[in-house]
Amino acid sequence: MSPFLAEFIGTAILILIGNGVVANVVLNKTKGNNSGWIVITTAWALAVFVGVVISGQFSGAHLNPAVTIAMAVAHKFAWADVPTYIFAQLLGAMTGTSLVWINYKDHFDITEDGGAQRAAFCTEPAIRNIARNFICEVTGTFVLLFTIFYFADPAMATTEGGNLPIGMGSLGAIPVAFLVWAIGLALGGTTGYAINPARDLGPRIMHQLLPIKGKTHSDWSYAWVPVLGPVCGAVLAAILYLAIH
Template identity: 65%
Template sequence: MTPFLAEFIGTALLLLLGNGVVANVVLNQTKGHNSGWIVITVGWAMAVFVGVFVTSDFSGAHLNPAVTIGLATAGVFPWADVPAYLLAQFLGGALGATLVWVMHRPHYEVTENPNAKMATFCTDPAIRNLSSNLFSEILGTFVLVFAVLFLAAPTFSVTSLPDAEFGLGALGAVPVAFLVLAIGLSLGGTTGYAINPARDLSPRLMHALLPIEGKRDSNWSYAWVPVVGPVVGSVLAGLLYLLLSPTP
């Protein structure tokens, strides 16, 4: 499997299972209806586990433009490969979100709340305060990328990290899943913790394009926050990692 295909499949799995658990909780007449925030955060963590486990040996299992940009900023991933990874992730996010809609179509039809329908695609803040919402996404993504950099690093010694083998490996899926669970439980309640532009922008676009009965607008005035925030957070994490890393 090529890295491009791995990122595409992995991000599609991430969105299928992650947005799938949201659909299971918020859409009417599902078996998991109203099961709550804990189910959503655990479901998203397990979605990350599956995506990382399946693709780690082929692409490093970024599955997130913020992770790709953060690793490149830290000097442990080539900038030349960033565009292809981002394209695969955004396309995979669109596919995963679409599959959630296809699977749950009867439940969209019996759900009257348009906000609930949109929640199965993209994030929306609990309290709309753009500066606060942006900070939430920056901070959550900073924690994600900074921790991933240390989880993936083969050593934190005098080794030149850009020249060392750098990757999570399949077993790295477990700590990354717990990391995402911690972020969701502790930092996710303000914005829904997108912490991943491909997790939010691609599904938001599909929400706008798909013929979903009774849907609302896709809240494009907010859409920049879960894109800009994660990018800023990832760059800050990569720069701090560079600062703390030993020089060759």
């Protein structure tokens, strides 16, 4: 499997499971309706596990533009490959969230709350304070990337092209999944912890495009926060990692 295809499929399944659990919790008459934050954060962590297992040996399992950019800043990934990875991740996120809509369409149709519908696609803050929301996304992504630098061991394996692997197989995916779970439980309550520009932007684009019955606006005035916040947090993590190593 090519790195592009691995990032595409891995991200698609990540979002299928991640946004799938949000749909299960927030949409009307699902089996998991109102099952809560623990269910959402657990499934998102397991979604990361699955995505990393699938793509790790082929692409290093970035599945996140913030990871790709941070690795390039830290001189552990080729800048020339960054656009290819980000494009694959964005397409994967758009595909995965479209599959969520197809699977849950009957429930989208009977959910009159447009905000709940949108929540199954993209993030929004619990309290809208743009400056603080931005800081929260920076913080969560900083923790993600700074820790991943210590998970990633180039001696474990090499991907095609010699890029640094994030997780190789199921054992390598386990600590990353626990990390995402911890971030969601501890830091996710403010903004919904996008910590991944593709995870938010790709589904937000599809929310805009898909013929969702009774949908509200896609909240583009907020959309830059879960894109630039994670990028800034990732770059800061890479700079600190380089400074102390």
